[in-house]
Amino acid sequence: MIVDDSAVVRQVVSDMLTRDPQIQVIAAVSDPVFALERLKTLSPDVIVLDVEMPRMDGITFLRRLMSERPTPVVMCSSLTEAGAATTLDALAAGAVAIVTKPKMGVKNFLLDASTDIIAQVKAAASANVKRLTPSARSDSRPAAVLPSPLKPAADAGRAGQKFTADAVLAATTGAMKRTTERIVAIGTSTGGTQALEAVLKVLPKDAPGIIAVQHMPERFTAAFADRLNKICQVTVREATTGERLLPGHVLIAPGGKHLMLKRSGAYYYAEVLDGALVNRHKPSVDVLFRSVANCAGPNAMGVIMTGMGDDGARGLKEMRESGSSTLAQDEASCVVFGMPKEAIRLGGAQRTLPLNEIAGAILLYAAGA
Structure with missing residues (x-):
């Protein structure tokens, strides 16, 4: 079901999705009030939902939906700083993914981004909806998801070749031997906003320095880092070049850029x-993990959490081979088990843990246990 007050968006997204033989659009309505009426007789697997609409805003509708009949929701949000804060509210309310759209040229943008949008709708359909319920959120389980950033089709690696981390940096064996300072690298995607929050909220001020990639569109990562900074004891910031990774600090990769x-x-x-784009992502978890393997090796821990696809799986294996401690989030606590599952399959994860035990594992690692 598509819920958007723009007739153009409804038509373009409907046509786009129905071209995929695995997707059927069963309704396209102009606001949440009409959606609620149609939901009396329809049971969509996924709802594509706008944020700003007449009669009822998307977030109010989303909260009602998640409390009454939890359904995977893909939010369709304008790509603005103001819209980022609103969309993060939607993620906290239980949305599954974000589709970002510009204020101008929406039709052409949606057509260019059709491959990504279709992939995100399919990912939402396979998401573990139990992780999206209020009861799951109260148990510190992941409640929402963010997709890979949507970039113009001309961006290298978008629609053609799937580049690996080799496109950004080479693997080396120059990691220094063990020192007293330990760091943690985290990679996550679908389900990761709430998964990261669940981990970071319980870490103390003297936690090891953390560097993280969360697949997220441009202009959203600064708002995301700021929100985490307000609710965590550790200091959380969007990363900038030259910034030191210090104990008690968390650096988040900016959307649309790689972080090393x-x-x-x-x-x-x-x-x-x-x-x-590496594995069709920028930032890419593989790029971050390879850089950590190259320069930190046994002084680092790698953590891969909920997410669609395989970004980070090879990088986690490289970290393990360089002497890093590595772990993956278990299937039961993931919204989407794709990234951890692939890392486990490749032999990159030394062990798996439920989400609510990952922060404790980080602290034990920092203590030398």
């Missing part, structure tokens, strides 16, 4: 750079 860990002597710092 670099080393100068015994100090670790962030480097933010552009480049090709």
